[in-house]
Amino acid sequence: ELRNFKEIGAAYANTREALVVRGGCREDEPENFKEDEIAASRRAPLLLHIDGWRGLAHSYALVAASLVSELASRCGVRLSWSDATSPFGNDRHRSRVTTPLPPNVRVLPPGEVPPGAVVVRIAWPYNLTAPAGAARLLVFATAEHLGCPGRIAEGSPSWGTLAHGMAVPTRLLTPSLYSLEGLASCGVPRERIALAPHGVSPAAYAPLDAEQRARRRKKRGWEGRFVFLHVGAGTPNKNLKMLLQAFASVAHSVGRDGGDRDGGWWGGKGTLRPTGKQQSRPLLVLKGLEALYGSSAKAKEALQAISPPLSVDGPDADVEIIGAQLSAADMAAMYQSADAYVSASIAE
Incomplete structure (x- = not known):
C-alpha cells in the first residue's frame, strides 16, 4: 500500500537524522560525493560506540558483529566497543565460533563510552538508560506478532518514556516496518523509531560456479x-x-x-x-x-x-x-x- 511506502520513507528520514555516517573509504562511494566532504569527515569523525554481545550463539550477537565489521570499513567514523551484559549464565549459550573485532575498533570496559559518542546498544533485555557521557543512544529492538516486547532491563526507563523526551536523545533502531509497528504499539512515537533493514554482503553470498x-x-x-x-x-x-x-x-x-x-x-x-x-x-x-x-x-x-x-x-x-x-x-x-x-x- 502507498501508505506503507510513505511510512518507510519517513522512517528512513528518521534514521538518517539519528545516525549519519559521513563519508566512506570504499570503492562503492557515490560518484557525486565531493572530496572536500570526505576531507571534512576525516577532520571531524563521528564517534560511534557499539555496546553489544560477543561470544554468544544469538542473532543479536551476529547483528552486532556484522554492524561493527561494516562500519569499520568506513572513513569518517571512529569506532569503539564494550561488551554488553548478557542474561544467559550457562555454557550452552556460548558461541563455538569466534568473531574477532576489526583491528581499528577500540575495546573499552563495560559501561564506559568515549565522551560525546553516539551509542548503539544491541543486547537484551532492552535497556533505555544512556551511559554517562553519551551524546545519543540508539537501542536495537525487535517486535514479533505486531506486539510490544515484554522484557525491559531492571532500572531501565519504560517504553512510554520515549514519548516524553529523555535527558540524552534516545531512539529505537529496528530492521523492518513490521517490527516498527510492534514497537509503536508500546506507546513509542514513530519519530522515535529508526528503520534500518539488515543488509547482506554480496561478496560473501555470491553464487558459486x-x-x-x-x-x-x-x-x-x-x-x-x-x-x-x-x-x-x-x-x-x-x-x-x-x-x-x-x-x-x-x-x-x-x-x-x-x-x-x-x-x-x-x-x-x-x-x-x-x-x-x-x-x-x-x-x-x-x-x-x-x-x-x-x-x-x-x-x-x-x-x-x-x-x-x-x-x-x-x-x-x-x-x-x-x-x-x-x-x-x-x-x-x-x-x-x-x-x-x-x-x-x-x-x-
Whole structure:
C-alpha cells in the first residue's frame, strides 16, 4: 500500500537524522560525493560506540558483529566497543565460533563510552538508560506478532518514556516496518523509531560456479536432490508443522524413485530439476541452533504429526536436521548449495 511506502520513507528520514555516517573509504562511494566532504569527515569523525554481545550463539550477537565489521570499513567514523551484559549464565549459550573485532575498533570496559559518542546498544533485555557521557543512544529492538516486547532491563526507563523526551536523545533502531509497528504499539512515537533493514554482503553470498557448487553438494550428500533450505530456531512462530506438511505433499507427489506420481508438484506446474533434465527427489534441510533453542527436538516433535510420514536423516531421508553452530562462511556455503529457500513463519 502507498501508505506503507510513505511510512518507510519517513522512517528512513528518521534514521538518517539519528545516525549519519559521513563519508566512506570504499570503492562503492557515490560518484557525486565531493572530496572536500570526505576531507571534512576525516577532520571531524563521528564517534560511534557499539555496546553489544560477543561470544554468544544469538542473532543479536551476529547483528552486532556484522554492524561493527561494516562500519569499520568506513572513513569518517571512529569506532569503539564494550561488551554488553548478557542474561544467559550457562555454557550452552556460548558461541563455538569466534568473531574477532576489526583491528581499528577500540575495546573499552563495560559501561564506559568515549565522551560525546553516539551509542548503539544491541543486547537484551532492552535497556533505555544512556551511559554517562553519551551524546545519543540508539537501542536495537525487535517486535514479533505486531506486539510490544515484554522484557525491559531492571532500572531501565519504560517504553512510554520515549514519548516524553529523555535527558540524552534516545531512539529505537529496528530492521523492518513490521517490527516498527510492534514497537509503536508500546506507546513509542514513530519519530522515535529508526528503520534500518539488515543488509547482506554480496561478496560473501555470491553464487558459486557450477563446479564449486557440485563439489559442495557432493560433500553434503545432496547430489541428485532438490534441496529446500530452512534456517530458524524451530520456535512456534516459525510454523514448522505447516512447512513440514507442505513438504510432505511435495515429497509424496515425486516419489522415492524421482518419478512423478501426481503430474508434478506445485499444482502440476513446477518441476524439481536442480541439474540436468531428470526430476529430483526433494530434500528439506532444517538448519537450527541446538545450543540456544533445542531446535532438533522441536523439529522431531513437529515431524510426529505429519502424514504421510517423512523419514529423517540418513542417505535417503526426506528431511535432514542440522543443529550445530556454523560459521558465517559455512552458512554462506549452505545457502549457495541449496536450490530454494523456504519459510512459513507467521511472525518475525
